[in-house]
Amino acid sequence: QTLTNQFGCDSTIITTTNLLPSYRTTVVLDLCAGDSVLFNGTYYSENQPTGIDTLNTVNGCDSILEVSISVLLQPEIRYFRDTLCADEVLEFFGTTYTIDQPTGQHIIPSIENGCDSVITNIELTFNLPEAELELTDPDCPDSTGHWSISRLSGGLPPYTYAIDGINFEVAEGLPLRGPIVPGNYVLILRDALGCEAQQFFEIEAMPPLTLDLGGEIEVRQGDTLTLNPELNFIPDSLIWSPSDLLNCTDCLNPTLVPVNSTTITLRALMDAGCEVKDDLLVQVDKRIPVYAPNAFSPNGDNSNDYFTLFAKPNQVLEISALSIYDRWGNQVFDATSFPPNEESQGWDGTSRGQLLNSGVYVYMAEVTLIDGRKLQLEGEVLLMR
Missing domain, CATH: 2.60.40 (Immunoglobulin-like)
Structure with a gap:
């Protein structure tokens, strides 16, 4: 470069430029399939396989790095699928697979580059019918x-x-x-x-059905009897017989007034068709207790003023006849067809409106029972004044 100085003379400036070297370098990164690598602040992977980085050299010039990745051999993907029974187990690569652990993955690394060589996916199905x-x-x-x-x-x-x-x-x-x-x-x-x-x-077997009527019972004629069967189940229906003696034939506790000895039968049935039955022998005691006082005092004090016969109303239907005789055989009282226990309808110690003397008198009576039988009674009674 030539310049003119102040005196008009030439002034020559010689400039020498030394060009420092710049660098452009290619960097190839080996990468296992599916992996990524961090290089100079940037992650490289199969999704970002290339890039350029600029670095400064010691003298301040640029150093260009062209980065690329080399994906090593893809691993071999294998599947192991099988169907096992629910109680079976499978030992595979040191892992035990059961119905509670039916899947898994095993990776075999490459000896050469450390990448995965074989990936085996375990997929088991367990049958449980x-x-x-x-x-x-x-x-x-x-x-x-x-x-x-x-x-x-x-x-x-x-x-x-x-x-x-x-x-x-x-x-x-x-x-x-x-x-x-x-x-x-x-x-x-x-x-x-x-x-x-x-x-x-x-x-489970159904337990035996039990029904118990008691086997045998004795009652006095005319007494009211209530039946109380013992069962170990609840029947769907009941059938009592004979039906004409009972106040109901399908209830649990019927009543009857037995006149003669008889057998009562109960059948207890279930809707399923099973049935159990039992019998009860009712023995009727026909000895009828008719009470005849051995003395009375017709003195108007409202106590023992009459002579009559006494009995349970449900055992004696009526006093068909009652006759009183003195010691000479003369009839002093006669009455027919009146109920027992009614003192006012008995003998008041008179005859034809006249008071009789104290003494022993003879009575004769006929009593009709509820079953139609006739009972003849006779005895003595003391009239006391």
Whole structure:
């Protein structure tokens, strides 16, 4: 560069420029498939495979880095799939797989570059065949219950089943059902792979129905008897017989007034068809207690002023006849067809309106019982003044 100085002379300036070197470098990063790497503040991966970074050299010039990644060999993806029974286990690469742990993944690294070489995905299916079992206990003693299978699920059809654990049958045509005697059983259900499920169950026998009328009872004729059967179950219906003796034939505690000895039968029935019955022998004591006083005092004090016969109204229908005689055989009183226990209808110690003397008199009576029998009575009574 030539310049003119102040005197008009030439002034020459020689400038020498030394060009410092710049650098452009290619950087290749090895990367395992699926991984990423941080380089100079930037993450590189298969989604960002290239980039440029600028660095400063020691003399201040740029150093260009061209970054690219080299994806190493993709790992081999494998799948291990199998179907096992619910109670089976599988040992795989040191891991135990069960129905509670059916999946997993095992990675085998490469010896050369450390990347994954083989990735094995474990996918297991466990069969658990299930049966929806419904049970019905017997409705009557000494009868059978019933079992029913309304639905089958899980496992791989077709299914076979056995109620007794021995005789297997093909499960076709749902619902499956059948009779079964009381006892303990196990239902075994198998699917097409041979997987089994067991279900234990019990059919409970109905206890024997008991009915007790007491066997035999003795009552006085004319007494009211209430029947009290003892049962260990609640019957759906009752039938008493003979029906004409009882005030009801379908109630639990009927009453009757037995006249003659008889056998009462009760049949207790359940809607399921079972029945139990019992008999009661009712012995009727026909000795009728008719009381005749041995003395009376007709003095108007309202105590023992009359002579008559006394008896239970439900045992004696009427006093058909009552006659009184003196010691010479003369009839001093006669009455017919009047009820017992009515003193005013008895003898008042007079004859034809005249007071009789104290003394012993003879009575003769005929009493009609409720069953129509006639009872003849006679005796002596003391009239006291």
